[in-house]
Amino acid sequence: MSKSSKFDRRMSRRTMLKGAAGAVGLAAGSGAITGFPYVHSADPKVLRYLGTAVNEGDEISKKCLEDTGIKIEYITATTDDVTKRVITQPNSFDVLDTEYFSLRKLVPSGNIFALDARKIKEFDNITPVFTKGQLPNGKKIGDQGTAPWKVLYLEGANSKTFSKTPTEFVTLIPTVYNADTLGIRPDLIKRPISSWTELLNPEFKGKASILNIPSIGIMDAAMVVEASGQHTYADKGNMTKAEIDLTMKIMTEAKKAGQFRAFWKDFNESVNLMASGETVIQSMWSPAVTKVRSMGIACTFQPLKEGYRSWASGFCVSKAVSGPKLDWAYEFVNWYLSGWAGAYLNRQGYYSAVLSTAKANMTADEWGYWMEGKAAVSDIKAPDGTVLEKAGTKRDGGSYEDRMGAVACWNAVMDENDYMVRKWNEFIAA
Amino acid sequence: MMQGRKTFVAWLQAAPMMVVFSVFFLLPLLLVTIVSAWDYNEYEMIPAFSLRGYSDTFEGCIADLPNLCTILKTYLKTLKLCLLTWCLTLLIGFTVAYFLAFHVRSKTWQIVLTLLCTIPFWTSNVIRMIAWIPLLGRNGLVNRGLEGVGLIRQPLEWLLFSEFSVVLALVHLFTFFMVVPIFNSMIRIDKRLIEAAYDAGATGWQTLVNVVIPLAKPGIVIGSIFVITIVMGDFVTIGVMGGQQIASAGKIIETRLNALQFPAAAANAVILLGITILIISALTRIVDVRKEL
Numbered sequence: 098m099s100k101s102s103k104f105d106r107r108m109s110r111r112t113m114l115k116g117a118a119g120a121v122g123l124a125a126g127s128g129a130i131t132g133f134p135y136v137h138s139a140d141p142k143v144l145r146y147l148g149t150a151v152n153e154g155d156e157i158s159k160k161c162l163e164d165t166g167i168k169i170e171y172i173t174a175t176t177d178d179v180t181k182r183v184i185t186q187p188n189s190f191d192v193l194d195t196e197y198f199s200l201r202k203l204v205p206s207g208n209i210f211a212l213d214a215r216k217i218k219e220f221d222n223i224t225p226v227f228t229k230g231q232l233p234n235g236k237k238i239g240d241q242g243t244a245p246w247k248v249l250y251l252e253g254a255n256s257k258t259f260s261k262t263p264t265e266f267v268t269l270i271p272t273v274y275n276a277d278t279l280g281i282r283p284d285l286i287k288r289p290i291s292s293w294t295e296l297l298n299p300e301f302k303g304k305a306s307i308l309n310i311p312s313i314g315i316m317d318a319a320m321v322v323e324a325s326g327q328h329t330y331a332d333k334g335n336m337t338k339a340e341i342d343l344t345m346k347i348m349t350e351a352k353k354a355g356q357f358r359a360f361w362k363d364f365n366e367s368v369n370l371m372a373s374g375e376t377v378i379q380s381m382w383s384p385a386v387t388k389v390r391s392m393g394i395a396c397t398f399q400p401l402k403e404g405y406r407s408w409a410s411g412f413c414v415s416k417a418v419s420g421p422k423l424d425w426a427y428e429f430v431n432w433y434l435s436g437w438a439g440a441y442l443n444r445q446g447y448y449s450a451v452l453s454t455a456k457a458n459m460t461a462d463e464w465g466y467w468m469e470g471k472a473a474v475s476d477i478k479a480p481d482g483t484v485l486e487k488a489g490t491k492r493d494g495g496s497y498e499d500r501m502g503a504v505a506c507w508n509a510v511m512d513e514n515d516y517m518v519r520k521w522n523e524f525i526a527a
Numbered sequence: 528m529m530q531g532r533k534t535f536v537a538w539l540q541a542a543p544m545m546v547v548f549s550v551f552f553l554l555p556l557l558l559v560t561i562v563s564a565w566d567y568n569e570y571e572m573i574p575a576f577s578l579r580g581y582s583d584t585f586e587g588c589i590a591d592l593p594n595l596c597t598i599l600k601t602y603l604k605t606l607k608l609c610l611l612t613w614c615l616t617l618l619i620g621f622t623v624a625y626f627l628a629f630h631v632r633s634k635t636w637q638i639v640l641t642l643l644c645t646i647p648f649w650t651s652n653v654i655r656m657i658a659w660i661p662l663l664g665r666n667g668l669v670n671r672g673l674e675g676v677g678l679i680r681q682p683l684e685w686l687l688f689s690e691f692s693v694v695l696a697l698v699h700l701f702t703f704f705m706v707v708p709i710f711n712s713m714i715r716i717d718k719r720l721i722e723a724a725y726d727a728g729a730t731g732w733q734t735l736v737n738v739v740i741p742l743a744k745p746g747i748v749i750g751s752i753f754v755i756t757i758v759m760g761d762f763v764t765i766g767v768m769g770g771q772q773i774a775s776a777g778k779i780i781e782t783r784l785n786a787l788q789f790p791a792a793a794a795n796a797v798i799l800l801g802i803t804i805l806i807i808s809a810l811t812r813i814v815d816v817r818k819e820l
Contacts, residue, residue: 177784177785180787181784181785184570184571184787201569202570202787203570205570205571206570206571303684309771311782311786357772358688358770359688359770359771359772360770360771360772361771362766362771373660373661373665373667374664374665374666375664375665375687375688510569514786515569515583515786515788518782518783518786519583519597521782522597522601522774522779522782523597525771525772525773525774525778526600526601526604526774
């Protein structure tokens with residue numbers, strides 16, 4: 098999932114303003130300006146945090162400041178802009194929140210610092226989904242695409258090559274991940290949906306949508322093509338030119354036949370399309386489905402028999418960071434994995450990287466609903482206190498093991514990425 | 528000596544504009560042109576001469592003949608949208624300006640009404656654009672209204688996410704850029720010329736065609752330049768109102784940038800700029816704006 102403007106834009110601006118006000122306050126309190134001799138002076142611990150809005154919450158930065166004294170300054174951008182910034186302005190941020198698939202572009206640029214796994218307290222407790230590509234119960238997970246464990250380790254501190262075996266040099270400490278599928282409007286479709294092929298079913302002509310982020314959209318397209326039995330890919334996340342041509346041909350034919358109502362690029366667009374009834378079936382992200390539902394409109398994050406397309410993100414550190422800032426960065430990452438933030442993410446329908454610490458910060462009922470696929474005993478609330486689901490409901494797709502265990506592929510950057518982007522442009526122009 | 532000083536002063540007077548022009552226009556343009564001839568890979572630009580940005584852009588154009596390749600199709604589509612928008616904004620803009628200049632007698636009212644036209648500009652472009660969506664959607668106000676009146680049974684799908692909605696939004700957003708320059712030209716037309724035409728027995732239509740339009744030409748050309756340059760480069764309006772299903776020249780550049788293919792994006796920008804300059808220079812051929820001003 099590529100996450101742009103997940104939250105209201107005002108929110109991030111407010112966060113920024115607060116950050117600025119906080120910095121002024123700290124400067125005033127440091128004694129340098131007022132000259133009060135008994136005010137203890139210390140450098141404010143500030144980290145510039147570049148990322149999409151998905152993990153950037155007021156609550157998280159507040160709690161982090163409270164627990165560690167580290168002030169987080171959010172720099173919010175879309176996934177594409179985050180990547181651009183890392184490559185062109187590596188000095189403009191300290192901590193980077195990005196997705197694993199971006200690493201195939203970021204790491205070769207030499208702007209990412211190799212983190213030392215030994216300094217990450219919970220590293221060994223990170224879910225084996227990331228380190229071994231399997232569930233805690235040992236079940237193997239689909240590894241098509243840029244699966245996190247393929248790009249998790251580097252060969253050396255300054256290496257630009259990914260290591261196939263675990264090393265102490267880590268590119269990206271995982272924080273959050275999820276399994277994506279199609280969102281549907283059960284009230285308008287009125288029948289069960291169980292396969293990705295339904296996206297191209299003429300029954301939904303003019304009422305379907307797919308996301309217009311080429312590297313993710315083509316993965317959804319591949320799920321559809323494979324589900325319809327027209328082709329089986331060796332790796333959906335790394336297609337050959339012929340496979341790209343075939344996939345785009347099938348999609349283009351559907352487009353010309355008027356299958357799609359619109360394409361969407363950000364969270365709000367997808368919510369609006371679905372909520373207004375312009376589309377009844379489309380690629381969607383879990384929190385967007387929740388958003389539609391919270392508007393009082395029926396919407397299901399539909400589990401499909403072919404499985405899910407998954408994504409995962411986490412923290413990188415800029416190569417320009419050194420000295421005490423680097424220590425704060427480790428401190429911040431350690432804090433993030435220590436449980437509070439993990440529980441916060443779990444309550445939004447994502448999954449946290451360290452399950453044990455998140456569990457310790459959630460009630461048994463919350464854990465049961467979000468992670469074990471159990472019916473909620475009491476109302477399920479979002480982190481901000483609003484009721485998400487009434488007591489008695491179960492999560493779409495069931496438990497963590499049901500959902501993550503059914504992952505078929507991961508968001509990816511292909512070897513033929515350049516060709517794919519051109520073909521995608523043709524698809525849009527068709 | 529005097530001559531030398533005069534030239535020096537003239538250069539000095541022109542200097543601030545020259546500096547601004549070269550730093551903010553010529554230099555970036557030069558850089559874009561240079562970068563467009565570089566090579567690139569997934570994550571960096573390689574400063575080695577390569578025309579890959581251009582050749583990739585026109586990939587398959589010859590092989591696809593007689594069918595049009597993507598880039599040509601995209602440009603034709605962009606030109607089509609641009610032409611439609613231009614015609615409509617010109618028609619509406621001219622009418623509004625004519626009304627303001629010739630039918631509204633008092634200066635105060637002219638100013639008040641012109642300012643009234645600017646009110647939509649107090650909100651952002653994107654918001655004015657998005658405001659159309661709930662109106663035109665499948666379950667939008669227009670469809671509901673038409674269904675309520677009994678004119679249609681099925682909602683009209685082409686109202687939204689279509690070329691219709693794109694042109695509608697573009698016209699809505701940019702007509703004002705036509706109104707102001709045309710109004711500005713018209714207000715300078717000596718009213719006695721109109722009276723003279725009337726006295727000489729010209730009909731209203733003849734006066735319009737033979738007096739008003741020729742004298743309002745500079746305004747028309749300036750307005751057209753505004754509208755054409757904006758629409759040719761637009762990707763936001765076409766994206767949002769077209770449901771991201773309609774490609775435009777600007778959109779190709781955006782996709783390239785997002786894929787970190789800066790040289791390819793620059794190549795497309797150079798091509799777009801070239802085409803726009805061709806259109807503009809054709810327009811200025813018709814009217815010598817400097818002379819008319």
